[in-house]
Amino acid sequence: MITIRRYKKAESIEEAWQLNQQKSSRIIGGMLWLKMGKGTVQTAIDLSGLSLDGIEETEEEFRVGCMATLRQLELHEGLGTYTGGAMKEALRHIVGVQFRNLATVGGSIFGRFGFSDVLTMFLAMDSYVELYKAGVVSMREFAGGGYDRDVLVRILVRKQPASFHYSSVRNSQTDFPALTCAAARFEGPAGADYRFAIGARPGRAVVIEDSGRILSGGDIREQARAFGEYAAAHVPTGSNMRGSAQYRTHLVKVLTERAILQMGGEAGC
Amino acid sequence: MLITVNLNGKMVSGDVEADTLLIDFVRNHGCYSVKRGCETSNCGLCTVFLEDRPVLSCSVLAVRADGKKVTTLEGMQEEAAEFGAFIADQGAEQCGFCNPGFVMNAMALFRENPAPGEEEIKEYLAGNLCRCSGYEGQLRGILAFMEWRKKEGRL
Numbered sequence: 001m002i003t004i005r006r007y008k009k010a011e012s013i014e015e016a017w018q019l020n021q022q023k024s025s026r027i028i029g030g031m032l033w034l035k036m037g038k039g040t041v042q043t044a045i046d047l048s049g050l051s052l053d054g055i056e057e058t059e060e061e062f063r064v065g066c067m068a069t070l071r072q073l074e075l076h077e078g079l080g081t082y083t084g085g086a087m088k089e090a091l092r093h094i095v096g097v098q099f100r101n102l103a104t105v106g107g108s109i110f111g112r113f114g115f116s117d118v119l120t121m122f123l124a125m126d127s128y129v130e131l132y133k134a135g136v137v138s139m140r141e142f143a144g145g146g147y148d149r150d151v152l153v154r155i156l157v158r159k160q161p162a163s164f165h166y167s168s169v170r171n172s173q174t175d176f177p178a179l180t181c182a183a184a185r186f187e188g189p190a191g192a193d194y195r196f197a198i199g200a201r202p203g204r205a206v207v208i209e210d211s212g213r214i215l216s217g218g219d220i221r222e223q224a225r226a227f228g229e230y231a232a233a234h235v236p237t238g239s240n241m242r243g244s245a246q247y248r249t250h251l252v253k254v255l256t257e258r259a260i261l262q263m264g265g266e267a268g269c
Numbered sequence: 270m271l272i273t274v275n276l277n278g279k280m281v282s283g284d285v286e287a288d289t290l291l292i293d294f295v296r297n298h299g300c301y302s303v304k305r306g307c308e309t310s311n312c313g314l315c316t317v318f319l320e321d322r323p324v325l326s327c328s329v330l331a332v333r334a335d336g337k338k339v340t341t342l343e344g345m346q347e348e349a350a351e352f353g354a355f356i357a358d359q360g361a362e363q364c365g366f367c368n369p370g371f372v373m374n375a376m377a378l379f380r381e382n383p384a385p386g387e388e389e390i391k392e393y394l395a396g397n398l399c400r401c402s403g404y405e406g407q408l409r410g411i412l413a414f415m416e417w418r419k420k421e422g423r424l
Binding site: 001002003004005006007009028030031032035036044046048071092093095096097098099101102173174 | 270286287288308309310311313316319322323324325328329330332333374377392393394395396397398
């Protein structure tokens with residue numbers, strides 16, 4: 001358990017940012033991961049008084065406040081409809097309802113944890129982070145970046161016409177995943193564009209796209225198989241107590257192939 | 270830091286440190302049903318309702334509960350008694366250590382979804398571990414409880 005010397009409920013994002021410039025300060029989200037550490041936090045900065053716990057939906061986008069909980073995301077009707085249930089699937093295996101009532105989307109995304117189902121799901125969507133100082137940054141750029149002292153205010157999801165699929169493999173229910181796979185099929189004027197995010201490799205989730213147009217025309221089963229092999233060859237994996245690199249690479253192939261077939265309307269995959 | 274919490278319907282004040290956890294605050298105020306099981310935010314033994322939503326009190330700073338409503342099993346006696354007795358009659362009772370967290374989360378499930386199916390029960394209660402009496406027995410007990418309520422015309 002971490003030691004916290006001082007708690008401050010920020011009265012503005014500016015105040016939170018100012019306090020957070022001290023290296024010994026930490027912004028607390030749900031505090032579930034932070035709590036597991038052993039260090040000392042001089043000032044714990046709480047954003048829960050800044051009305052950043054809502055999910056707004058407009059015609060063009062979703063605006064998810066950093067203090068919205070994973071359970072809110074899971075139960076949000078608009079996100080459920082837009083993602084065809086993929087958002088719920090990405091979240092429902094994370095520990096338990098009581099945990100997801102605390103864990104915040106801001107904490108999950110800012111942490112950029114390798115095991116994160118949340119980061120994996122958002123990476124497949126046309127999503128962005130809104131940072132207090134750096135402004136709006138694509139999720140992909142943010143996911144690949146380093147930690148700084150900025151404040152993550154919101155997550156934005158642009159409503160591109162798309163279908164989604166999410167799957168993960170866990171050695172046992174509620175455990176960290178051995179691999180996560182979020183897939184999107186964006187419908188454009190020139191046909192469908194696919195994007196896949198693969199997480200728990202066990203490193204941070206990465207995006208892989210169909211730059212070679214493997215998935216354009218022809219038999220969907222053959223294409224899906226070919227893309228699965230392409231993804232397995234290009235997504236780096238590693239070993240830890242939840243699986244070997246070889247096992248994970250095999251999962252990359254299987255999960256991407258299944259996702260393509262599911263989004264293409266193939267049943268029984 | 271002085272905080273005031275509506276704990277089981279009573280306003281309770283206390284002086285807490287910045288890192289005092291809600292579990293310790295409620296136990297210091299006599300709510301011994303709330304247990305610390307895993308220390309890794311996984312087991313669900315410490316489940317309380319914060320503003321009527323089930324949360325892990327081992328992972329909430331007490332200061333974050335300032336001005337809010339907190340409910341433990343001590344404040345749920347009437348609502349939980351029927352379910353607790355039914356589960357005990359089914360032989361699906363746990364030891365007293367894990368049981369309060371399990372009952373609290375079962376109550377949260379019934380509030381959200383009065384007639385859950387088998388998969389919904391499994392999913393909602395997945396965050397309650399340490400069930401020494403077995404998962405199958407409790408699942409069967411809850412399904413029997415739902416059936417009984419249906420027969421009583423209460424669903």
